[in-house]
Amino acid sequence: MGILSKKDAALIKDPLFDNNPITIQVLGICSALAITAELKASIVMSLSVLFVLGVGNVVISLMRNIIPSKIRIIVQLIVVASLVIIVDLVLKAFAYELSKTLSVFVGLIITNCIIMGRFEAFALGNGPWKAFLDGIGNALGYGVILIIVGFFRELLGSGTLLGFKVLGDPIEKTGLYALGYENNGFMLLSPMALIVVGIIIWVQRSKNKALIEEA
Amino acid sequence: MSKKTEGNVYTIGFAIVMVMVVGSLLAFLASSLKPNIKENERIEKQQNILYAMGVNENDETSAKFVSTDIAGQEFAKYIKKQVVIEGDKINEDENAYLIDVKKEKDRAKNGETRRLPLFVGEKDGKTFYVAPIRGKGLWDAIWGYVAMDENMVVQGAYFDHKGETPGLGSNIKERFFMDDFIGEHLLTESGEFKGITVAKGNNDPKNEDKTDYEVDALAGATITGDGVSAMIKGDLALYVPYFKSLKK
Numbered sequence: 001m002g003i004l005s006k007k008d009a010a011l012i013k014d015p016l017f018d019n020n021p022i023t024i025q026v027l028g029i030c031s032a033l034a035i036t037a038e039l040k041a042s043i044v045m046s047l048s049v050l051f052v053l054g055v056g057n058v059v060i061s062l063m064r065n066i067i068p069s070k071i072r073i074i075v076q077l078i079v080v081a082s083l084v085i086i087v088d089l090v091l092k093a094f095a096y097e098l099s100k101t102l103s104v105f106v107g108l109i110i111t112n113c114i115i116m117g118r119f120e121a122f123a124l125g126n127g128p129w130k131a132f133l134d135g136i137g138n139a140l141g142y143g144v145i146l147i148i149v150g151f152f153r154e155l156l157g158s159g160t161l162l163g164f165k166v167l168g169d170p171i172e173k174t175g176l177y178a179l180g181y182e183n184n185g186f187m188l189l190s191p192m193a194l195i196v197v198g199i200i201i202w203v204q205r206s207k208n209k210a211l212i213e214e215a
Numbered sequence: 216m217s218k219k220t221e222g223n224v225y226t227i228g229f230a231i232v233m234v235m236v237v238g239s240l241l242a243f244l245a246s247s248l249k250p251n252i253k254e255n256e257r258i259e260k261q262q263n264i265l266y267a268m269g270v271n272e273n274d275e276t277s278a279k280f281v282s283t284d285i286a287g288q289e290f291a292k293y294i295k296k297q298v299v300i301e302g303d304k305i306n307e308d309e310n311a312y313l314i315d316v317k318k319e320k321d322r323a324k325n326g327e328t329r330r331l332p333l334f335v336g337e338k339d340g341k342t343f344y345v346a347p348i349r350g351k352g353l354w355d356a357i358w359g360y361v362a363m364d365e366n367m368v369v370q371g372a373y374f375d376h377k378g379e380t381p382g383l384g385s386n387i388k389e390r391f392f393m394d395d396f397i398g399e400h401l402l403t404e405s406g407e408f409k410g411i412t413v414a415k416g417n418n419d420p421k422n423e424d425k426t427d428y429e430v431d432a433l434a435g436a437t438i439t440g441d442g443v444s445a446m447i448k449g450d451l452a453l454y455v456p457y458f459k460s461l462k463k
Binding site: 034065066071075078085093153154157 | 220221225226229230233234237240241244245248251252255259276277283354375377378379380381382383385420421434435
């Protein structure tokens, strides 16, 4: 990353790996469980969070010197909620099809703890450019995990990826299914997302021992 | 944080100004975008109705509407008649598709007569009767349009939802689910209304038996599926007298 200074680059890179919001900070688990039954939903959700967190972080950062500390959480909530409503309205008016695909995600974004977490932990104490990078970095870190989980859940649960039947047709018994393979319907249920996230956490910590907390 | 942002007066003042700014911004946006949104919803209704009677641009696996620019033309071309059934009265109304099914359901709850819109379409010499249905899924409203022939055999169905779980309940608007309804009978041989149940443990996953009054349920979406069964049974039953009157 030639354009960014080392410090700035770290703002984007850290949350992708060693300070990942889902696997290390264990934030945003709720949406990671709820919407990762298929890959497309994971991607859409990641992009929505990317937008809201990037812009929201900048807005909060610009206002950081005038926000009264007693009501800062409420102010943060208002900023997220209004951003989300604005996005929702504009999409409904000018990109109706897209807004139909997003439908439920829009509401879910407001409740995503990563967003409030980054506002509180970073945007309130840093300038807009840094806050923007931090927002993008964390949203990407969130998105990466979402997409990995969505990939495995859709592949093993429905035998498809983005709706394409990559393993053959389960009813016509073609492809893998001709060999007696069956979809694991259990993968479609939320608890399996937790297990997949657990496996990612395990792999990540066994690769980088520094991440393991003292018991 | 500097001292001036800690005082009560400042805090209350900030809150008031912030609420006023955000409130008026959102109100302004909402009211200025409302005509666009309404128009989009109107076109979508036309697309939904056309979809149910088979006027769509489906490819092999995914559901696609006719494009928004031609939806109005196509609607005028294929929909020959729109009727509103109100008790025993049957009136024609070229804006019947704008009737809000939710409001009509609320009216029925208050003891008033519910107006039932029905769209009569013609395609390739076949007549389709498209009825709107509405019900509850797991999280929020679900609705749809069912196209039938004069014997109440389903010719096409479109379902949609407000907030069902992505990848689970939201699959009611996927082709593999909606297409299962095609050819299913709603009436028994003796002409009684039986409806269609979204059934688990269906022994007919390829859906070859069209008179079992069942379609295969979706994994992980039991309550949404039950909602679909309930809205088909509840709302389409109301149209039975009309279909009986067609036979006379």
